[in-house]
Amino acid sequence: MKATVRLFARLSELAGSREIELELGEGLSAGEAYRLLCTRYPDMAAYAGTVMYAVNAEYVLPEYPLRDGDELALIPPVSGGAHAV
Amino acid sequence: MKATVRLFARLSELAGSREIELELGEGLSAGEAYRLLCTRYPDMAAYAGTVMYAVNAEYVLPEYPLRDGDELALIPPVSGGAHAV
Amino acid sequence: MLFEVTSERLDPERLVNHVRKDESGAVILFFGDVRNNSEGRRVLYLEYDAYPQMAEKVMRQLAEEVMARWPLTDVAIQHRTGRLEIGDTSLLVAVSSPHRKEAFESCHHLVDRFKEVVPIWKKEVWEGGEVWIEGEPVEHS
Amino acid sequence: MLFEVTSERLDPERLVNHVRKDESGAVILFFGDVRNNSEGRRVLYLEYDAYPQMAEKVMRQLAEEVMARWPLTDVAIQHRTGRLEIGDTSLLVAVSSPHRKEAFESCHHLVDRFKEVVPIWKKEVWEGGEVWIEGEPVEHS
Numbered sequence: 053m054k055a056t057v058r059l060f061a062r063l064s065e066l067a068g069s070r071e072i073e074l075e076l077g078e079g080l081s082a083g084e085a086y087r088l089l090c091t092r093y094p095d096m097a098a099y100a101g102t103v104m105y106a107v108n109a110e111y112v113l114p115e116y117p118l119r120d121g122d123e124l125a126l127i128p129p130v131s132g133g134a135h136a137v
Numbered sequence: 138m139k140a141t142v143r144l145f146a147r148l149s150e151l152a153g154s155r156e157i158e159l160e161l162g163e164g165l166s167a168g169e170a171y172r173l174l175c176t177r178y179p180d181m182a183a184y185a186g187t188v189m190y191a192v193n194a195e196y197v198l199p200e201y202p203l204r205d206g207d208e209l210a211l212i213p214p215v216s217g218g219a220h221a222v
Numbered sequence: 223m224l225f226e227v228t229s230e231r232l233d234p235e236r237l238v239n240h241v242r243k244d245e246s247g248a249v250i251l252f253f254g255d256v257r258n259n260s261e262g263r264r265v266l267y268l269e270y271d272a273y274p275q276m277a278e279k280v281m282r283q284l285a286e287e288v289m290a291r292w293p294l295t296d297v298a299i300q301h302r303t304g305r306l307e308i309g310d311t312s313l314l315v316a317v318s319s320p321h322r323k324e325a326f327e328s329c330h331h332l333v334d335r336f337k338e339v340v341p342i343w344k345k346e347v348w349e350g351g352e353v354w355i356e357g358e359p360v361e362h363s
Numbered sequence: 364m365l366f367e368v369t370s371e372r373l374d375p376e377r378l379v380n381h382v383r384k385d386e387s388g389a390v391i392l393f394f395g396d397v398r399n400n401s402e403g404r405r406v407l408y409l410e411y412d413a414y415p416q417m418a419e420k421v422m423r424q425l426a427e428e429v430m431a432r433w434p435l436t437d438v439a440i441q442h443r444t445g446r447l448e449i450g451d452t453s454l455l456v457a458v459s460s461p462h463r464k465e466a467f468e469s470c471h472h473l474v475d476r477f478k479e480v481v482p483i484w485k486k487e488v489w490e491g492g493e494v495w496i497e498g499e500p501v502e503h504s
Contacts, residue, residue, distance in 0.1 A: 060412050060414055061484035061495045102497070130482055130483060131485050131495075132478060215338070217312070234376075247396055250392070323471075325393075
């Protein structure tokens with residue numbers, strides 16, 4: 053099955069891309085997909101304790117099983133709003 | 138000596154005027170000037186417990202002695218800002 | 223700092239531009255608007271009276287009070303007088319500061335204090351009656 | 364309600380007009396502006412990245428959260444993306460309610476929650492370096 057992984061901020065810089073198509077084994081979880089990406093982009097492993105997961109624009113737990121066509125987003129700690137306010 | 142008394146809101150309606158020139162005895166206090174006005178406009182007496190005094194645009198105590206040329210303002214309880222917010 | 227009592231329509235953009243500085247990360251703008259009801263009465267319009275010279279002086283004192291208590295970058299206040307319709311803005315308070323917490327707290331405090339001490343009065347006009355409001359009504363939330 | 368992530372300059376007037384209703388006596392508008400310094404560094408500009416579809420969804424969830432907790436009349440939120448200069452506004456939050464207390468409390472809460480969960484990120488660029496900010500820095504006041 054296929055999933056699209058969306059990357060933002062530093063994660064997209066590490067991958068050199070904002071969107072990656074992944075070919076995955078059936079029932080692979082969001083967290084497993086992230087670890088798979090870490091084998092391609094080892095610097096992403098620094099986010100192991102802090103990255104959050106969203107599937108189809110909703111936060112999910114790392115155990116969430118992906119389905120064909122899902123959009124998985126890797127969410128590093130957010131920092132919207134103004135500057136240190 | 139002379140003082141100008143400024144009236145606002147309901148007090149100006151009771152006096153039918155926003156500004157009154159008062160001829161006063163030397164050293165009369167702000168509170169005494171108010172009681173003098175109450176003899177002319179008896180309905181003003183309802184404000185005895187709540188009216189505040191300002192002389193030359195600064196809040197003062199009722200005992201404050203007026204001087205010639207002072208501008209005395211009788212300040213009913215204020216209600217600026219929006220509507221019951 | 224900017225303090226104004228005016229019979230003109232208030233100008234939120236001007237206040238915000240006035241308080242915004244390069245070192246301010248947060249600006250809070252409070253609008254006090256005329257509501258369509260008060261204690262169950264359907265309000266038609268409000269009429270504001272003021273002692274403008276004194277009101278501007280007291281506004282400045284309040285601003286100095288909060289600037290001494292919170293690390294703010296600037297404060298501006300405008301109040302309108304005369305007849306105001308439903309939805310019109312009677313009071314604008316703008317506060318800027320490096321961090322948001324101080325901006326929220328000080329702006330809230332400023333509005334509370336404004337209603338206690340600034341010599342401005344409103345008259346409510348509803349169908350079949352009117353009354354000068356004296357003192358701030360208790361909040362029913 | 365109105366929730367937007369946009370690369371355009373934000374529009375405070377539109378947000379205020381959106382949340383203002385005949386029964387709202389208070390409107391609070393929060394501006395998150397780009398400051399010229401951060402932890403001692405002189406900031407040149409900021410760059411914002413976002414996951415817009417999800418950000419707008421999360422903003423709506425936050426708004427529903429506060430509307431359930433406080434008696435508000437409406438909420439609107441806008442966030443800007445791309446390169447922002449010192450003094451530019453990155454975040455606008457507008458809240459309206461019949462009484463001011465609820466407006467202040469809920470707007471403050473909304474901004475706090477926004478910075479915890481909405482998928483938006485900023486990169487600080489200063490002379491000789493840049494860094495993606497991850498998580499909200501601790502406030503030094």
